[in-house]
Amino acid sequence: MPFDHLRELRKRFRRESVTLQLDDIQSLILRSRPEPYVGIHAGLRVDTPEGGRALLGRLVEYVPSAQDWTADMHAWTGVAISHAGLKAMGLPEESLASFPLPFRQGMAARAGQLMDTGENAPETWEEFYKDDSLHVAVTIYADSEESRADAVEKALGYLEEIDGVTLLGTHAFGAPDAANPFGYHDSLSQPLVAGAGVDALPGQERAIAAGEFILGEDSETGSPVAMPSPDVLGRNGSFVVLRKYDSRVGAWNDFLREHAEEDTQESRDALGAKLVGRWRSGAPLVLSPEKDDVDLGMDQSRNDDFDYSDDRRGLMCPHSAHVRRMNPRGSELTILTDENIHRIIRRSSTFGPEWDPDLTAADDKDDERGLFFIFISARAYDTVEFLQQEWINRGNFVDLGTERDPVVGLHEEPGRFTIPDRPVRKRVDGVTTFNRLRGGEYMFMPSLTALRWIADAGWES
Structure with missing residues (x-):
């Protein structure tokens, strides 16, 4: 059954223990994939600021918050944006410059720090990931092919109506037994996020400070990790590492x-x-x-x-x-x-x-x-x-x-x-x-408030 683990999760969920602003955080940050699972990754390029903002304005309506992240959902969508994508959408230079240097440079430019050399070097990557082309990444997880198809239609079915955005491609994925390409059940070890309202499982030890994953919250150092400005852009967001591997x-x-x-x-x-x-x-x-x-x-x-x-x-x-x-x-x-x-x-x-x-x-x-190696952390690029x-x-x-x-x-x-x-x-x-x-890229996963702020060009108001 796809949601057995979610039923167990609900037994440990305590709404009164929640301290995070779940209604503003993308559900994908806290919600694990179903088992078994199917899904799709879509990559888009923003050709005009207006087109990119129109895309986000439509997309945000299909991105669930983490308010009910332990509830039954047959499919859900997450959205992340690269630094090149934020620039293409017309964000002011002050905001663009407030992001950490590795994120601003992008994954290909950080090949030396990532030890991506030889057959892993950026010049060998698929075209999809070259030349800062990947501006917006849309990920959909689902528990069935039918649920995936329905979610894809809702989240991406209107693209032909929007000028100024190009769909670079999609890549379907899925594992009926939740195993990786070598046949090993994976993604079993996940941190417990403080303030998310869930009691620990055996072996999880203490909860990790929420600021290690959610911008604006206190981290393990006792203070928040530096986040982009203004506050409406950075708070309740996170960073994403996306790396695609052939196995x-x-x-x-x-x-x-x-x-x-x-x-x-x-x-x-x-x-x-x-x-x-x-x-x-x-x-x-x-x-x-x-x-x-x-x-x-x-x-x-x-x-x-x-x-x-x-x-x-x-x-x-x-x-x-x-x-x-x-x-x-x-x-x-x-x-x-x-x-x-x-x-x-x-x-x-x-x-x-x-x-x-x-x-x-x-x-x-x-x-x-x-395998698409994807992880979320407020320090994703450093990690x-x-x-x-x-x-x-x-x-x-x-x-x-x-x-x-x-x-x-x-x-x-x-x-x-x-x-x-x-x-x-x-x-x-x-x-x-x-x-x-x-191929791969560093991405920013904004809060729902930030997605709407970008879509509405809130910096102009």
Whole structure:
């Protein structure tokens, strides 16, 4: 059932505990995708200020607020705008200049900080993401094809009536089993946002300060993150990182075949779990180190109820496993880091056919299978650049030198993966780039008030 997790969420929702202005925040910030899910990403270019503002004026009517974010919705829409898009809509220079430098520059210009080089370099990206063309991103999540079609018609069906806006393209996505292209149940670990009115699940620890995700609220430092001006533009908004990857599922399968201890699917799955840090069901290695546990993987009250404090040596979950890198909770880090200011709200979406264990590298084709890596944070641009530099494409923070993330790291030369073991650790060579970057952008997700302010050219009044 698509909304089982929402029914559980409603049991923990306390309206009297809400301190955020939910009626002004886009629902997509707090509302997780359904399981299973379908959806669509649409990219638009603003050709005239009037056209761009007219687009937002129509779109905002179909963007639900977070006021009822735990209620049943069969589809919902979110809207984000790039700095180039805000400029194209005619925002005054004072407001444009108030945005953080990385956002103003855009993702392609930050390739050095993001370590997007070689086959991930901006010049290799799809045309969709080049030359600051992506101005407005519209994302629709739904629990069925029918609901998606209805939402798409409402949110985008009027485009031919608006002059001055070009639809660059759309990309449908969906996962009947909520798994990523490699067959792993993903986006299980999500932060609890203080003030959203929800009691914590086991393993969520304390709520993270709302200002880490919502502009204008106090962050983990005790004060708000700097936000764009005027207040009506910045407050209750957030920032979004959008990165599209092609997934080389056949190459992944080949790697597991070559390096598994035995020529069995069970042995290949065991090595894959070491690389990811979870089994395909989502069961974490530290709770089920020997075999997959589907019941555990599907149990929201247990599948995130862990840290790595009892696995200091990494004997259950290797230090370099993908999920341990992305959230080292309780690990001993060589480089001191405040993990709570690098927490992110994940809204990733899988596209293409389901994982097939029989695929080989010869079967891999561009744009056939992949993942839109999307996350939301008030520090999104800083966080992704930190993740890319320190936790994904280096291993110093866990005393592994140049070893990179085995799942999303860029491996311009074959890399290595270390598996702690007794009496000596094992090293698996030949890790390659299993997810190739095809494009991306830094986006701003305004509040509903801000969307209307832009649509009405409020700075002119």
